[in-house]
Amino acid sequence: MLEPPSVIEQLFICGYDAPMDPLRDVPLRVTQRDQIPVERYYDQEFYDLELEHFWPRVWQMACRLEEIPELGDYVEYSNVGKSVIVVRNREGGVNAFHNACRHRGVQLAQDRGNVANGFICPFHGWCYDLEGVNTFVYSPDHFRDDNIDPADLNLAPCRVETWGGMAYINHDDGAAPLRESLEPFATAMDAFNAEHMRIEWTESCLLPVNWRLALGAFLEGYHVRTTHPQIIPKGTRDKHTYKPSRPGVEYASRYAGTDDTRTQVDNFLLYLRNLHVGNRGMIDKRELAIAESLRHVELPDPATASRDFTHKIYEALMEWGRETNTPVPDFDYIVENEIPNGTWYAFPNIFLQPIFSSAPMYRVRPLGPEETLFDIYSLTTYAPGEAPPVPPTPTPMAPDDSRWPEIPAQDFSNLPKQQLGLHAGGFDYMRLAEGVEGMVSNVERMVDTYLEGAGHDHIAEKLPFASGRIGHVDMHPPGFFAAE
Ligand code: FES
Numbered sequence: 001m002l003e004p005p006s007v008i009e010q011l012f013i014c015g016y017d018a019p020m021d022p023l024r025d026v027p028l029r030v031t032q033r034d035q036i037p038v039e040r041y042y043d044q045e046f047y048d049l050e051l052e053h054f055w056p057r058v059w060q061m062a063c064r065l066e067e068i069p070e071l072g073d074y075v076e077y078s079n080v081g082k083s084v085i086v087v088r089n090r091e092g093g094v095n096a097f098h099n100a101c102r103h104r105g106v107q108l109a110q111d112r113g114n115v116a117n118g119f120i121c122p123f124h125g126w127c128y129d130l131e132g133v134n135t136f137v138y139s140p141d142h143f144r145d146d147n148i149d150p151a152d153l154n155l156a157p158c159r160v161e162t163w164g165g166m167a168y169i170n171h172d173d174g175a176a177p178l179r180e181s182l183e184p185f186a187t188a189m190d191a192f193n194a195e196h197m198r199i200e201w202t203e204s205c206l207l208p209v210n211w212r213l214a215l216g217a218f219l220e221g222y223h224v225r226t227t228h229p230q231i232i233p234k235g236t237r238d239k240h241t242y243k244p245s246r247p248g249v250e251y252a253s254r255y256a257g258t259d260d261t262r263t264q265v266d267n268f269l270l271y272l273r274n275l276h277v278g279n280r281g282m283i284d285k286r287e288l289a290i291a292e293s294l295r296h297v298e299l300p301d302p303a304t305a306s307r308d309f310t311h312k313i314y315e316a317l318m319e320w321g322r323e324t325n326t327p328v329p330d331f332d333y334i335v336e337n338e339i340p341n342g343t344w345y346a347f348p349n350i351f352l353q354p355i356f357s358s359a360p361m362y363r364v365r366p367l368g369p370e371e372t373l374f375d376i377y378s379l380t381t382y383a384p385g386e387a388p389p390v391p392p393t394p395t396p397m398a399p400d401d402s403r404w405p406e407i408p409a410q411d412f413s414n415l416p417k418q419q420l421g422l423h424a425g426g427f428d429y430m431r432l433a434e435g436v437e438g439m440v441s442n443v444e445r446m447v448d449t450y451l452e453g454a455g456h457d458h459i460a461e462k463l464p465f466a467s468g469r470i471g472h473v474d475m476h477p478p479g480f481f482a483a484e
């Protein structure tokens, strides 16, 4: 005679939602916050843990909304072996589905396109509408009735939310809502009108490095002096020393080195031009022309000339925005609220770098322990109807491809050498400068927090401390991210 099920088995049978596993030991975890074990950047086991416990729980930017403006427009977003379709629905919102036909699993969509009349599976012709509802099964009589229960034939939905002109997906239904998971990045980027920016161009780089190593090249400004000397303004290059620019702390003398206001203005304009040329964006050519048209503006006080000149540019840009109906940010609000421009990071894989009303955006996706797909979107702001057509999905280029603009080319040039260097004998950990590389440590320890199996509340509480403006984030104390 069969034994009745135990209480535990009964709970299991009833679908009891078991509490999370006790916290796991994380191999190679960061135990000394300013020393990062190098094997984290190539160890297969660590990478596999990320696939299992990290990527399925985080918000991932799937596409810009201008990529799917019309009913039925879709983007296939693929990362770490999971493909999701993000599609514009009849209400003007977006739906997301796991990209697999409910018959025998064939992917329903690739790349980008339009399925205004719904999805048709290329294998046996099953159909689905834009809500994922199955609308057609060919020859249903061939199937056992129970095996084509209509309730079980619809596309499996994936969680999707929008913010800042982007659709994000998350495989974790218990994760905190998107917007709060992106703070403080989201509030700052709202001020810079991220929602109203549009894609000017986009390219991808295939980097032979770990995804967190790729991130780390952008999580600090310590490298700028050596890697991008051309954006250290003339007159300060020789004596430039890096100091973190936190609110209330004077930024390291970016425009100083002279009392002559004309020279200060010229240095600043050169800096803007170098950013524009070096990024083929960031400062759009229209913004640069407006800044250069102000070159001879009256600036009576040499002590505040650089700040006053910046404010003149803000005024002129807002005026241009009003005249042309272009959604330029409210720089009065930005100044009043001391929202810094520059490189902002949203854990885990997005950067935005607004200066005025344009911004490069970076997205990082792992392809293996030592391979990363690095997308660059150059975003800017247009009057209604003036944005160019969205460019096609780029074919990834090598990091040393001569088509890269100067600044990403400089960043990319270090990364393959760094990945190789990590394998050198006797090199056990990367040492971080507490004062300027805090974000690198915080991001690594936030990843550990996921890997050890921290609960949703703990994750939601700590996430805002792993995002922010580069140079404004402290290395948080030992144990800060850990869930114990
Ligand atoms: S796999 Fe899609 S209809 Fe057969």
Ligand SMILES: [Fe+2]
Binding pocket: 217, 218, 223, 224, 227, 228, 411
């Ligand atoms: Fe850089």
